[in-house]
Amino acid sequence: MSLKNYTLFLADTSLILGQRLGEWCGHGPVLEQDIALTNIALDYVGRARLLYQYVSELDANGKSEDNYAMMREEREFKNLLLVEHPNIDFGFTVARQFLIDAFFVPYLEELSKSKNERLSHIADKALKESQYHLRWSSEWMIRLGDGTEESHKRIQSAVNSLWEFSGELFSPVPYEKEMLLEGIAPDVENILTRWNQSVNSVFSEATIIKPKDSWFQKGGKEGVHTEHLGYILSDMQYLQRTYPGQDW
Amino acid sequence: MMDRELKNLEFQSRIDRDEKIEAKDWMPEEYRKTLIRQIGQHAHSEIVGMLPEGNWITRAPSLRRKAILLSKVQDEAGHGLYLYSAAETLGIERDTMIEELHSGKAKYSSIFNYPTISWADMGAIGWLVDGAAIVNQVALCRTSYGPYSRSMVKICKEESFHQRQGFEIMLQLCKGSSEQKAMAQDALNRWWWPSLMMFGPSDKDSPNTAQSMAWRVKRFTNDELRQKFVDMTVPQAEILGITIPDEKLKWNDEKGQYDFGEINWEEFYSVVKGNGPCNKQRIHARKKAHEEGQWVRDAALAHAEKRSKKIA
Amino acid sequence: MKNWPLYEVFIRSKNGLDHKHVGSLHASDPQMAIENARDVYSRRMEGVSIWVVESIHITASDPKETSAFFEPAEDKVYRHPTFYNLPDELEHM
Numbered sequence: 001m002s003l004k005n006y007t008l009f010l011a012d013t014s015l016i017l018g019q020r021l022g023e024w025c026g027h028g029p030v031l032e033q034d035i036a037l038t039n040i041a042l043d044y045v046g047r048a049r050l051l052y053q054y055v056s057e058l059d060a061n062g063k064s065e066d067n068y069a070m071m072r073e074e075r076e077f078k079n080l081l082l083v084e085h086p087n088i089d090f091g092f093t094v095a096r097q098f099l100i101d102a103f104f105v106p107y108l109e110e111l112s113k114s115k116n117e118r119l120s121h122i123a124d125k126a127l128k129e130s131q132y133h134l135r136w137s138s139e140w141m142i143r144l145g146d147g148t149e150e151s152h153k154r155i156q157s158a159v160n161s162l163w164e165f166s167g168e169l170f171s172p173v174p175y176e177k178e179m180l181l182e183g184i185a186p187d188v189e190n191i192l193t194r195w196n197q198s199v200n201s202v203f204s205e206a207t208i209i210k211p212k213d214s215w216f217q218k219g220g221k222e223g224v225h226t227e228h229l230g231y232i233l234s235d236m237q238y239l240q241r242t243y244p245g246q247d248w
Numbered sequence: 249m250m251d252r253e254l255k256n257l258e259f260q261s262r263i264d265r266d267e268k269i270e271a272k273d274w275m276p277e278e279y280r281k282t283l284i285r286q287i288g289q290h291a292h293s294e295i296v297g298m299l300p301e302g303n304w305i306t307r308a309p310s311l312r313r314k315a316i317l318l319s320k321v322q323d324e325a326g327h328g329l330y331l332y333s334a335a336e337t338l339g340i341e342r343d344t345m346i347e348e349l350h351s352g353k354a355k356y357s358s359i360f361n362y363p364t365i366s367w368a369d370m371g372a373i374g375w376l377v378d379g380a381a382i383v384n385q386v387a388l389c390r391t392s393y394g395p396y397s398r399s400m401v402k403i404c405k406e407e408s409f410h411q412r413q414g415f416e417i418m419l420q421l422c423k424g425s426s427e428q429k430a431m432a433q434d435a436l437n438r439w440w441w442p443s444l445m446m447f448g449p450s451d452k453d454s455p456n457t458a459q460s461m462a463w464r465v466k467r468f469t470n471d472e473l474r475q476k477f478v479d480m481t482v483p484q485a486e487i488l489g490i491t492i493p494d495e496k497l498k499w500n501d502e503k504g505q506y507d508f509g510e511i512n513w514e515e516f517y518s519v520v521k522g523n524g525p526c527n528k529q530r531i532h533a534r535k536k537a538h539e540e541g542q543w544v545r546d547a548a549l550a551h552a553e554k555r556s557k558k559i560a
Numbered sequence: 561m562k563n564w565p566l567y568e569v570f571i572r573s574k575n576g577l578d579h580k581h582v583g584s585l586h587a588s589d590p591q592m593a594i595e596n597a598r599d600v601y602s603r604r605m606e607g608v609s610i611w612v613v614e615s616i617h618i619t620a621s622d623p624k625e626t627s628a629f630f631e632p633a634e635d636k637v638y639r640h641p642t643f644y645n646l647p648d649e650l651e652h653m
Contacts, residue, residue: 015311018314019306022305022306022314022318023305023306025298025302025305025318025321026299026325026533027302027533027536027537028325028537028541029540029541029544029545030541030544030564030586031295031325031328031329031332032329032585032587032592032596032599032600033544033596034325035322035325035326035329035596035599035600036595036596036599038318038319038321038322038325039322039603041318042318042319042322045311045315045318046315048311049311049312049315052311066309066310066311070309070310089540090540090541090544136595139591139592139595142551143547143548143552143588144544144547144551146551146554147546147547147548147550148546148547148550150543150546150547151543151544151546151547151550154543235307236306236307238307239307239308239309239367240310243427243428246424246428247420247424248310248313248367248417248420248421270623272620272622272623273623274623274624319603322603323603326600329583329585330583333583333585334583336566336584341563342563342586343563399583402582402583545563545564545588548588549562549588551588551589552588552589
């Protein structure tokens with residue numbers, strides 16, 4: 001059960017982030033970056049599919065990847081709160097991406113050494129994608145932070161608003177702890193050190209001030225979400241809910 | 249003979265020998281203008297064309313479909329970019345073209361002014377709209393202007409999956425429940441005529457065609473291409489088992505092609521003039537993206553300048 | 561503010577082949593140009609290496625001088641191996 005929940009946490013996080021990034025397609029600030037954002041979205045949707053397929057094998061009940069994506073409710077989704085945050089503007093999207101990329105690069109590196117072969121294999125593939133994403137989001141953090149007065153203000157305020165969702169990355173819930181004990185999930189304590197290094201170095205080059213750690217929002221990993229998720233799901237699941245049991 | 253006339257003749261004979269014209273070659277001003285207009289229009293169509301399909305990305309019914317749709321709409325951005333690049337070789341900046349799109353001075357394909365109101369529209373667009381676009385674009389691969397022709401070759405190569413994925417959506421719906429099949433039929437009903445309109449006015453009302461053909465910018469007339477599309481598509485509708493909404497559609501044995509009904513030209517011109525169901529929303533969405541992106545583009549440039557000063 | 565400069569993109573499709581011009585794009589700096597080229601021009605694994613150069617740095621020959629530039633090579637057929645008549649018995653030369 002813990003393995004399934006843990007895999008769902010990874011899958012849901014990927015899907016919801018992919019869904020959010022997909023909203024940009026056709027609305028990017030410049031054509032070249034529209035394409036770049038969609039590439040990242042596609043990586044995440046692809047990642048989610050591999051993970052749901054694994055969950056489906058664990059369940060061995062013949063359910064497809066879409067069953068997990070389209071037929072579960074808010075309380076069953078285990079994604080991080082950070083990824084359901086609305087895009088707001090390019091600055092928010094970049095900041096959200098950077099906080100998550102700086103996490104995923106060391107995290108996937110560790111996960112690729114997991115005792116669970118399937119997850120290790122998926123992590124291996126995902127790592128290469130995230131390394132590129134991190135490069136993209138770090139550079140944009142720096143461009144926006146050390147760009148114009150307006151861009152600096154915007155990216156700083158995005159970081160300030162998103163900061164309260166960053167703590168959830170590093171507070172393991174019971175299924176994660178169990179997976180850690182079994183040598184399947186990485187130890188987020190170690191990831192935190194490396195995450196801080198990336199954040200400090202990019203923030204300093206971007207002249208962004210790191211917000212003070214005060215209160216961190218939590219709950220996503222256990223299915224207690226912000227109000228945004230319900231809307232994401234009602235959009236995403238609309239066809240499968242309206243016409244249940246059909247092939248598309 | 250005047251120098252200019254001589255040059256024009258020389259240019260025309262190059263075209264007649266099927267030589268490609270390259271960016272820095274001498275060309276008549278009208279040829280340049282025609283190309284800028286046509287390539288620009290083509291590029292804008294790709295970009296505006298992202299919107300009706302982008303509308304369904306968050307609602308795609310399966311993860312596989314979501315990934316396909318994302319990559320398809322992304323391809324359209326890529327194709328717009330290839331085409332803007334080709335136009336830029338003629339000495340116009342992308343930003344100028346974008347301004348012309350926003351101000352309404354430049355046109356784009358009217359098909360994208362129709363709304364996408366059901367999932368089946370993703371199927372119909374891929375099958376019919378991309379199908380029609382491919383007929384047009386394959387012909388343009390041999391266009392006389394080198395950069396345009398090379399972009400078209402690349403676009404045609406990439407687009408071959410677009411029509412197939414659309415047809416696959418339709419096929420899946422037609423094999424599905426009665427509701428799904430009705431959805432597919434409804435989409436065909438709404439997209440059929442606008443797809444035929446994509447080839448532009450009938451030859452007798454298309455004053456620019458003759459010159460464009462002479463310059464080999466265009467290689468076939470609007471009506472020739474439209475006919476080709478109809479002949480190609482009717483058997484596909486039969487495979488799907490849905491009905492093309494044209495009572496006059498009939499195989500003509502003598503001509504070896506289909507006869508079909510008259511297009512509603514009043515509707516065609518009215519949508520071109522801006523009265524289509526989504527003209528305003530489409531331009532509004534494009535302007536919004538561009539305007540809201542201004543601070544991002546400015547920041548990147550400001551940062552690049554700061555950095556080059558630091559290095560210097 | 562002004563626009564992002566234009567870059568020309570060259571891609572090596574696989575090792576052993578030359579980089580080939582594939583098109584252009586806009587970017588605010590060379591680093592971004594490389595990444596944009598990756599995102600725009602190699603979506604289907606078209607390449608293993610990318611070059612970008614700002615378009616204004618390319619110096620091109622003038623088409624008006626095409627004949628002066630290239631025609632003098634036309635009558636120098638002796639530069640091509642097929643110019644020489646050699647006996648058939650002679651293989652591999």
